[in-house]
Amino acid sequence: MAAYSDCPQELSDFLFYMLTIKGRSRKTVDAYYVDLRTFLRYIKAVKIDHGNVNDPDYFHQISIQDVGLDTISTVTLSDVYRFLDYTLSERQNNAKTRSRKVSAIRSFFNYLTVKENKLTENPVKNLEVPSVKKSVPKYLTLEESLDLLTHIDSSSKFYERDFCITTLFLNCGMRLSELVGINTYDLRENTIKLLGKGNKERVIYINEACQKALDAYLAVRIQPKSAEHKYALFLSSRGTRITPRRVEQIITYCLKQAGLDGQGYSPHKLRHTAATLMYQHGEVDIRVLKEILGHTSLSTTEIYTHISDKQMENAANKSPLTKVSPAKKKK
Template sequence: METIKGRSPRTVQGYYTDLCTFFRFMKLHRHLSAPGLEFSKISIDDIDISFIKTITLSDVYEFLHYVSSDRQNQAKTRARKVSCIRVFFKYLTVNLKLLPENPVENLEIPSIKKSLPKYLTLEHCYELLNAIDGKEKARDYCMITLFLNCGMRLSELVGINLPDIRDNTLLLRGKGNKERIVYLNEACQTAIQEYIKERNQHLASVKPTDKQALFLSSRGTRLCPRQVERIVEKYLKLSGLSGMGYSPHKLRHTAATMMYQHGHVDVRVLQEILGHTNLGTTQIYTHVSNEQIKEATDQNPLAKVKSKK
């Protein structure tokens, strides 16, 4: 997955976890584990190709029922598990030819309910930016400005290196190590320049392995995703926006919504900016606009006026 298909280590780890869960379930399902043993303690070291050959499509459906009822997995999580199992068995059947036929070839992916993305209003964006203060103000303001203007993912933000910044453009590395260029508007360029001035005053404390990282912690190491999440949570709280379901990913939604609604950006251009592989993923932002049109129409004072009988 990582070497040939170019999937990220995080995706590979997710597949690994899903397969472990599946095989532990199979041991439990077939009464091959000690009674009362904690699920995570079930050993799968003895799983071999002979055991895998006995797995049927019905077993997988039992597994999906289990993760839904016992582990409360939502449709999106179950769909990821289905994708993992399908890829795994296809690899064993087609690539390694260890199975005579693929038992999950007809396994369907659970339908995922499409919900409108949650995003900050323009007023909320101003409140969030105005709340940024303190010792790391320049760094934190720069990060949140990039989130709100470029619509980048959390992993893309923490992965930015200094050479990736080229005048008014920024190179991002997205899912599957796919690279794309985003343009930096005036606000982003100014925020980056101000932060780099501050950053360069503390170069002596930067760890050698993180010299190229744009965003650094107070200890001189590259910021990790969880640290950025805490920083965003901090300013959401200071601006009175905590407890509303906002997160760094919601800031990405906000950027996309602002560009589509206020900038009238074409959906295909938006797809390029966000780094979406499928246009369908981007089109959810057009539904946001349609929902607002509906709400505006419903607010018409004549909306509930009916003909007198």
């Protein structure tokens, strides 16, 4: 926890709890740290120093090590609202960023109140999350997905590997980190065990296309360079476990070969694509989709279940009144 050495004890304990007990990823906990450090700097500035929070040079040098429970316990809901107003007016934080800060603050005070009983009352229990407009995620159409798979360079020495990677992304909706982390012993019959966010394991089923792609790749998989990489499923040209950056480069090149470059597509967009195709063409229930994607909240899955124009057209055509025509006007 050396990275959080500038935190007061209560915050340091909270971050450690989120990391080790709740199993949050290091990236998530680092985000909590940044957001709560900003919040406690603001609280110290207005309650203790009475300094000018609009002065960046002053604000970013505020130490929060002495912002203990005695100060934290004086925080009110009004203080938090003023802080959010400050992040909007002075720091130009958008709704999504402010929503993330609210989530961090709520988690912190819930920990102090419910888990540790260090506060008798939670001052932010009625704190509302700023409304965030959910944008439709970018994804490939079914036709574009087929184009991508059929335009992978078959003359490449690593064609089978690159085809398998792309096939898994488009069919399984796995994360980039999950794909590069797959080991050979994670493959069992028609399933793959994945290690997702917060070190949470889940098992997904694979279809015939994925199985054929895996069989073709495993038949030509190069010899690992060392025992360290012995079980890594996907290997680089050097015989080491393939890196996320290398996978991104492979997908970028394959997209270019298919004439789909320059449109903002990425491995994560292929995850969007898999989820969208399963929902729109496979009629997969949203609760099942949630488990496939490894989401903890159903609301997260809902962004993938956007309705296509074709679905809306089909819905309109299925109206029981669709065959009704106007009567001919009597002359």
